[in-house]
């Protein structure tokens with residue numbers, strides 16, 4: 001099978017993309033519904049609500065082979081940017097165009113069914129990440145080995161500990177072939193030895209993927225997976241360039 005020759009080009013292009021979160025409390029939301037119902041859909045322009053400006057004027061051009069880390073303090077907008085790039089959020093203003101099959105890996109547990117077995121969840125989670133059933137069935141044995149969960153793989157997921165779930169999810173996530181890999185940190189609840197084993201698989205996953213954007217607070221992880229970085233603060237891009245340069249400025253600013 002020749003995948004590489006007809007592999008579509010992957011790219012991410014955003015232009016002055018903004019994402020706002022209007023904050024409704026329960027009362028104003030129900031009030032708005034009432035107003036909308038009465039006037040036929042338009043929200044009265046004087047209906048003012050506080051807005052969190054999570055992303056401001058994000059202009060980006062990333063192509064095949066980009067390995068970009070996202071750094072910035074809590075609340076800087078990293079996760080929101082990943083969600084914008086995955087299509088979960090639409091820009092409130094500006095534009096975001098993403099070409100390529102996106103595998104969003106934000107929450108390792110998403111896309112798992114607690115009532116079915118670990119083995120079945122391997123397939124279910126793979127489908128969720130854009131793989132086909134056939135592709136996942138071919139990978140089940142390898143993933144099962146990696147997790148070291150043994151007979152537990154035949155038990156329903158709800159009987160697993162948090163660490164066991166993370167092992168299963170990591171096994172699936174690191175087995176896929178994404179065109180665009182959007183990775184949010186949070187690969188925490190596993191023991192150190194398993195994390196070490198996962199790092200190798202994660203690096204291999206990144207090698208296979210066409211484009212990576214990875215939000216992380218860990219310099220070590222960023223150095224392992226990325227070569228460039230974007231530093232974000234208050235929803236804006238402060239710096240975009242070589243990973244070491246960006247980390248130096250970011251750390252320098254914090255000092």
Ligand SMILES: Nc1ncnc2c1ncn2[C@@H]1O[C@H](COP(=O)(O)OP(=O)(O)OP(=O)(O)O)[C@@H](O)[C@H]1O
Nearest residue numbers: 021052053054072073074075076077078079080081
């Ligand atoms: N669903 C939401 N509703 C309202 N505000 C939100 C929502 N999601 C994020 N925000 C706000 O948007 C801003 C950016 O949040 P985001 O989660 O993108 O930051 P982050 O850089 O990923 O932070 P962290 O490093 O803590 O994960 C924050 O001010 C946050 O409070």
